[in-house]
Amino acid sequence: MNRVKLLSEQVANQIAAGEVIERPVSVVKELVENAIDAQSTRITVEIAGGGRMLIRVSDDGIGMSESDALMSLERHATSKIQRTEDLAKISTMGFRGEAIPSIASVSRMTILTRERGDDVLEGCEICISGGKILSVKAAGAPAGTTIEVRNLFFNLPARRKFLKSEETERSHIQHYITLVAMAYPGLALTYIQDGKMIFQFPAGKADELESMRMKLLKERMRLLYGAGDDLIEVDNSIQYDSTPDEDISAGLPTQMVPLKLWGLIGAPGVSRSSRDRQHLFVNMRPVDNKGLNYALLDAYQNALMKGRYPVCCLFLVLDPSEVDVNIHPAKKEVKFHKEAAIRRIVSRILRTALEDYSDPFKRDEGNKLPHESKLERMAQPSLDLPTRPEMKTAETNAPAVPESRPYTQSLPFSPIGVKNVPIKSDRKMTYPGQYRVPSQVTEAENTEIQPEPMPPANAPLLTVPLRFLGVLNRLYLLFESDRGLVLVDQHAAHERVLFERLMAQTEQGKVESQQLLLSETVELGMRDASLIREKLPVFHRLGIGLHEFGERTFLIDSLPSFIKGISAKKFILDLLDDLRTAGRELTQADMAEELIASHSCRLAVKANDIVNREEIDHLMDELRHCRMPYTCPHGRPTIIEISQRDLEKKFRRVL
């Protein structure tokens, strides 16, 4: 007897639906993606009952003929790819020809569509229930497509039972709509929930989309989340080496390809306790990619508290042939051919942006990497719908992203609280009124003081004139600025200063090492021993005198002198924990950062340490020289501001 039988189309579709259509938001996502692929400029999403009762997505895209609409209900029917090779360079949201038949098999669906074109006089309407076509008829309709999905999972009670509350399903849908709103500022997007208009985003003007994309994104972010967070613009284009490993070993020439990273990230100190406000898009597709998450955290490394996550809306645009989008049933994950390189590049670009924020001299240059090349113009992805983020292959050998600015680089600084009037600097001011003066300024130069206009209201705190008022609680330094009250946590500030000083020493290979009075030995397990053995040269450069003393035994005879009050053995075991967590990828710089961040705290001025006025000025000067002055190495803020307006509100002078 034949036991192995082919499943019916109906069951096959329901199985596919099991993977692709997890919950109502999956339907919304598939329908909206289809509308985007259909070059729509206007999309309306309407839901009722958390999407279980109704999901309706209408667009003004290219529409479908009757035969195409019928064909779209077949499994593996798509207009987006044809051949195997196409899979390697997907530039549309959809490509599997699975979504429509899957949704149709688990709901009651109506497709109303009319092809664009003056000669197309009428459209068609197809009604399907649980995958069975009930009717096909001609119908009047505007150009575009409206797909209505009612009673999701009506024929799969088990799936229906697993759905969460209406409220939960609604919030998933709303979240997805926000992602679309951010990624497509050129799209007029309307979202209606149970008859109530929730969002209505007007379309950005088509001819302005390219030049105004940052502004449009900011506008949409403000509409979605308010204006609370201080955000930094990121906009970089570079080329990177994408030569496949086998080509490298075969000695074939290097292939450089373009990459663009743009969007907004939270300034140092801006964070959330979850990833909720972390939006990452790869070629306009919202994705969850471990490497990118890691790159983001890495960029903020010592500007973020443990357990906190950055706020961002970032778009990574690269050649479609460099990304595999066919690795997840709902296409939520992607894989880069050069994962490690992308991670490194993204992390460096973001870190540079964060540092530039703290360094207005560079900020003025437009927050761009010094090697910003003509690629910027050449590889600019167009946001102008319906254009996909297509990229041309690189023609030049543009330089790679530079290393981050070394900790050793210093800038002219400004003494605080000395004078109320900004002093002319020997360097070009980044913006009027910036309060900077070279350290060697002379009396003679001082006589040339010229008042300058005030800094803009959103200028970073350390660039506005601060007048010292006193010390609160023997810990907080109080200053006034023209914008309000400024408080500095002297412990956190000192920690940051020390951290960067020690980092500079490690970068220059000048770590002071101190001989232990008594050497100690540690015996490790096989795996740990091999991990440590591999890193011995790095340890030595960091001033850690660790030597092999047997197969699994190591001898420690010296430690960096900034490490105090901890047994050498405990120190090595802690370090091993870090190594195990980070794996072999932990670089010397990472290791130094980790080490120094955890030890600079002990060395920093402790709370209640009284510092005199001269020391305060010195501390503030040093803080201004830091690459990331606004947070301590653990991500706590060093400096905060209570605005004039907040004070007035508290005293009820304004409402």
Ligand SMILES: Nc1ncnc2c1ncn2[C@@H]1O[C@H](COP(=O)(O)OP(=O)(O)OP(=O)(O)O)[C@@H](O)[C@H]1O
């Ligand atoms: N809103 C729409 N406007 C115009 N054509 C559409 C629309 N929705 C679907 N189609 C057509 O129907 C086809 C099938 O859609 P479906 O979503 O099932 O597959 P896909 O988008 O090609 O791939 P995927 O399953 O990965 O989403 C599409 O390839 C497209 O040609």
Ligand SMILES: [Mg+2]
């Ligand atoms: Mg699709």
